[in-house]
Amino acid sequence: MIISEIVDEGAVQIFGRKKGKVVRKYRCTSGQKKGRIVAKPQTCSNPIRVSSRISIKKAKAKRSPLIKVKTRFTKRTSPTSQRLQRLNTTRLKPTKRSVKKTRRMK
Secondary structure (H helix, E strand, O other), X not given: OOHHHHOOOOEEEEEEEEOOEEEEEEEEOOOOOOOOEEOXXXXXXXXXXXXXXXXXXXXXXXXXXXXXXXXXXXXXXXXXXXXXXXXXXXXXXXXXXXXXXXXXXX
């Protein structure tokens, strides 16, 4: 077993979609892929492939309006996406006491 498989530093666990199902994914918090969502935490420290990065940028530039429309539709209507929104929100709700304090301070 490799140490990097055990230690998940540099990535936070979240939920994502894969072929219509909810799966565990990781958001990179450090490394070259900071902010990116990946399948394995080890990917965060991998070097970036320049050729694929350029081709992805070109594809996004060409199809940007269509991608936006499809993404909005999916996030609004897909039951899996609705479930993901609920799973990925923080579980800490503000208490009445903390809300009163902030209102008083203003």
